[in-house]
Amino acid sequence: MAEFRMPTLGADMQAGTVVAWLKKPGDVLRRGDTLAEVDTEKGVIDVEVFTAGVLEAIVVPVGAKVPVGTVMATIRAGAEPAAALPLPPPRGLPETGEERPVPPAAPATPAPATPAPIPPAPIYAPGLAAAVRLKISPAARRRARELGVDPAAVTGTGRGGAITLVDVEQAAARAAAAPRAAAIAAPPSVPMPPPADRQERMRRTIAAAMARSKREIPHYYLATTIDLGRAMAWLADRNAAVPVAERLLPGVLLLKAAALAVREAPELNAVWDGERVVLRETVHAGVAIALRGGGLVILAVHDTATRPLAELMTTVCELTVRARAGRMKSSELADSTLTVTSLGDRGVEAVYGVIYPPQVAIVGFGRITDRPWVVNGGLCVRPVVTATLAADHRVSDGHRGGLFLDAVDRLLQEPEKL
Amino acid sequence: MTRITYREAVRQGLREALAADDRVVLVGEDVGRYGGAYACSKGLLDEFGAERVRDAPLSEAAFVGAGIGAALAGLLPIVEIMTVNFSLLALDQIVNNAATLRHMSGGQMSVPLVIRMATGAGRQVAAQHSHSLEVWYAHVPGLKVLAAATVADARWMLAAALADPNPVILFEHALLYPVEDDVDARPAGFDPWHAAIRRPGRDATIVTYGGSLPKCLAAAETLAGEGIDAEVVDLRCLRPLDVGCVLESVARTHRAVVVDEGWKTCGLGAEISATIAEERLYELDAPVARVCTAEAPIPYAQHLETAALPSAARIAAAVRDVVPGKTAAAAAPRAE
Numbered sequence: 001m002a003e004f005r006m007p008t009l010g011a012d013m014q015a016g017t018v019v020a021w022l023k024k025p026g027d028v029l030r031r032g033d034t035l036a037e038v039d040t041e042k043g044v045i046d047v048e049v050f051t052a053g054v055l056e057a058i059v060v061p062v063g064a065k066v067p068v069g070t071v072m073a074t075i076r077a078g079a080e081p082a083a084a085l086p087l088p089p090p091r092g093l094p095e096t097g098e099e100r101p102v103p104p105a106a107p108a109t110p111a112p113a114t115p116a117p118i119p120p121a122p123i124y125a126p127g128l129a130a131a132v133r134l135k136i137s138p139a140a141r142r143r144a145r146e147l148g149v150d151p152a153a154v155t156g157t158g159r160g161g162a163i164t165l166v167d168v169e170q171a172a173a174r175a176a177a178a179p180r181a182a183a184i185a186a187p188p189s190v191p192m193p194p195p196a197d198r199q200e201r202m203r204r205t206i207a208a209a210m211a212r213s214k215r216e217i218p219h220y221y222l223a224t225t226i227d228l229g230r231a232m233a234w235l236a237d238r239n240a241a242v243p244v245a246e247r248l249l250p251g252v253l254l255l256k257a258a259a260l261a262v263r264e265a266p267e268l269n270a271v272w273d274g275e276r277v278v279l280r281e282t283v284h285a286g287v288a289i290a291l292r293g294g295g296l297v298i299l300a301v302h303d304t305a306t307r308p309l310a311e312l313m314t315t316v317c318e319l320t321v322r323a324r325a326g327r328m329k330s331s332e333l334a335d336s337t338l339t340v341t342s343l344g345d346r347g348v349e350a351v352y353g354v355i356y357p358p359q360v361a362i363v364g365f366g367r368i369t370d371r372p373w374v375v376n377g378g379l380c381v382r383p384v385v386t387a388t389l390a391a392d393h394r395v396s397d398g399h400r401g402g403l404f405l406d407a408v409d410r411l412l413q414e415p416e417k418l
Numbered sequence: 419m420t421r422i423t424y425r426e427a428v429r430q431g432l433r434e435a436l437a438a439d440d441r442v443v444l445v446g447e448d449v450g451r452y453g454g455a456y457a458c459s460k461g462l463l464d465e466f467g468a469e470r471v472r473d474a475p476l477s478e479a480a481f482v483g484a485g486i487g488a489a490l491a492g493l494l495p496i497v498e499i500m501t502v503n504f505s506l507l508a509l510d511q512i513v514n515n516a517a518t519l520r521h522m523s524g525g526q527m528s529v530p531l532v533i534r535m536a537t538g539a540g541r542q543v544a545a546q547h548s549h550s551l552e553v554w555y556a557h558v559p560g561l562k563v564l565a566a567a568t569v570a571d572a573r574w575m576l577a578a579a580l581a582d583p584n585p586v587i588l589f590e591h592a593l594l595y596p597v598e599d600d601v602d603a604r605p606a607g608f609d610p611w612h613a614a615i616r617r618p619g620r621d622a623t624i625v626t627y628g629g630s631l632p633k634c635l636a637a638a639e640t641l642a643g644e645g646i647d648a649e650v651v652d653l654r655c656l657r658p659l660d661v662g663c664v665l666e667s668v669a670r671t672h673r674a675v676v677v678d679e680g681w682k683t684c685g686l687g688a689e690i691s692a693t694i695a696e697e698r699l700y701e702l703d704a705p706v707a708r709v710c711t712a713e714a715p716i717p718y719a720q721h722l723e724t725a726a727l728p729s730a731a732r733i734a735a736a737v738r739d740v741v742p743g744k745t746a747a748a749a750a751p752r753a754e
Contacts (some may be wrong), residue, residue, distance in 0.1 A: 137703040139672050157742050158704060164742040165672060165703045 002051040004073040006066050009333035016040045017065040027055045041201040042297050043326030053077040136163035147172040202295040213354050218393040221352050222401045226409045229382040234415040252313045256418050258340050258363045259283040259304035261407035265400040268361040269338045277395045286336025289323040297323050300336035350386040360392035425595040427573035428458040436466045444471045446498030455500045456595050482508035486516050489531040494580050499535040502551045516585040517560030528583040538591040538629045545715035550679040553686045555587045556656040563657040565589040567631035569599035575610045591629030611655045613663035619649035622673040622737050627653040630677045637733035646741050661693050672703035673740040682710035704740035709733050
């Protein structure tokens with residue numbers, strides 16, 4: 001018997017609301033099938049299943065909001081002996097459904113097959129739990145339950161921003177004043193927060209994750225300017241030969257170069273589990289996607305280092321469209337191992353990122369811009385980009401970070417090999 | 419109704435006890451000819467004679483042990499120890515004998531002994547005369563422990579302690595002796611074994627006992643001017659603790675500040691705080707706060723001694739910290 005649990009879709013997620021079940025008990029499940037739709041601060045997420053078998057029972061009904069880690073359904077495993085997979089393994093896009101041997105390795109759960117000396121972790125890493133735990137007094141929590149108030153949506157005024165009785169009661173009074181409150185409180189209806197509310201919640205979750213990052217992670221920052229002359233020329237040649245729909249944007253070259261450069265400093269592709277670094281074998285670069293109206297999500301581009309550029313281009317475009325439409329998959333939200341952010345199209349020359357916990361590094365690319373450049377002792381005009389690295393000094397040192405940025409530079413000098 | 423000092427209230431209690439029952443004797447250093455280190459037994463030697471009011475040699479172990487023996491033999495001794503610091507010399511007698519004999523004799527022998535002792539700091543008598551070690555005795559099964567915080571309790575607690583068949587330690591905070599208050603006739607149903615709400619309030623519960631009570635009441639008055647309505651609970655009996663009163667109060671106010679002149683580590687404040695957490699966690703709207711004495715021997719220098727002890731200002735600050743929303747309002751200049 002396997003348990004299908006509410007996944008953690010990023011360091012900032014605490015609970016999710018089941019919007020729909022897409023399978024019913026008795027249905028056959030294949031790895032990668034979308035089993036449920038879950039509403040979070042980031043939008044409605046398609047939650048995928050990573051245990052093949054038969055859906056046995058649905059435990060959490062539509063409309064219910066449950067904490068991360070809650071068993072939502074049980075699955076009778078197929079041919080293999082039943083084994084609970086608390087978190088989806090990161091490898092492989094679920095749509096492919098290939099039967100290739102996939103070593104399961106979840107972001108917050110060490111893979112059983114990995115030889116690394118890491119004890120089995122709970123549903124989410126301890127550090128993670130501490131970050132997402134709501135600061136609310138016991139009395140206020142109980143009152144919130146009595147009044148049907150969602151504590152996550154209440155602003156705390158107590159010591160250290162703790163949510164107190166008064167805060168809960170005022171929130172309840174405000175909700176009672178609003179006509180839609182009854183609809184939200186009623187269990188059968190699906191509580192879909194209006195966009196403004198969702199934005200506010202997203203702002204708060206970003207605030208929590210970034211404040212935690214700056215509080216806990218000793219960042220160091222490196223920058224280097226990279227000559228993109230060869231890369232841009234190669235790109236222009238390649239794009240001229242293919243239909244518009246198949247053209248590549250420079251960003252995808254940068255993305256792949258960053259993913260490949262991880263070979264030089266594997267400790268940058270990792271998570272910090274609260275006490276030590278846990279290396280990730282595969283690079284799932286998280287791309288930061290800005291949303292309309294504010295906020296951003298970081299979605300994983302699976303297997304960034306090994307997939308062809310064209311495929312990465314398609315994936316990035318698709319992710320961007322779906323992120324902005326509020327339709328994301330659980331694995332995309334949960335799997336990223338190293339964030340790559342590019343503010344190039346906003347016109348800035350460099351971006352010094354804030355690491356997204358529990359990751360340990362973030363790579364930034366600025367605008368590609370023409371600059372006077374010295375080549376072979378002569379001055380010429382070249383397209384250049386400033387690449388930055390913000391990394392966790394608990395895990396890596398500037399020397400290693402420097403090797404990484406140097407590798408990004410080298411890789412971009414041979415674009416045809418990317 | 420008469421206005422008397424705490425010191426006079428203690429003296430009246432002693433006098434009443436000696437007059438009421440021939441078995442009552444008063445034993446201690448300087449209780450006779452000198453009239454008591456805090457003048458609580460002035461005149462009693464003349465009135466009751468040297469058989470009943472006995473000056474003891476400077477050996478706490480000896481005269482407390484004698485008191486225990488006298489109690490076993492049928493008397494009702496009141497033993498005075500100058501300060502709780504000195505009582506440590508008699509700790510073996512109190513903990514190993516007085517507290518255990520009823521248990522070890524299967525109820526055949528009782529030790530109906532009352533040991534009065536002064537406690538507390540604030541008089542610049544330095545670290546060997548100033549500590550608040552009430553919790554040492556409150557820790558021990560077999561003892562009952564009272565702390566008189568008001569003039570009325572100083573007047574009436576002694577008789578109740580003498581009437582109890584168990585050894586009772588009765589604490590008098592040395593700073594309280596000159597405090598004056600009106601004292602009525604003994605209230606009907608006077609019960610020192612339960613806590614008392616000295617000031618009702620809605621926003622937070624201040625739990626205290628003994629010498630800290632006046633500071634807590636002063637803090638509550640200050641807070642009232644800021645719109646914070648604090649309830650003040652006087653524990654009175656430190657063993658057995660009347661947790662019911664504390665828990666009932668916290669269930670109403672949802673916030674608790676424990677004020678104890680003892681040290682914070684492993685102190686009474688820790689006991690009260692843990693009990694609230696065990697029994698009423700879901701009533702709490704803020705962490706339980708403690709205001710205790712600095713973790714150091716009580717300093718001699720006046721400014722250091724003052725800084726080490728709980729003060730009305732520190733108590734008020736701790737209450738503000740747990741009462742949400744009102745802190746900012748209090749800090750802002752008021753318009754009216």
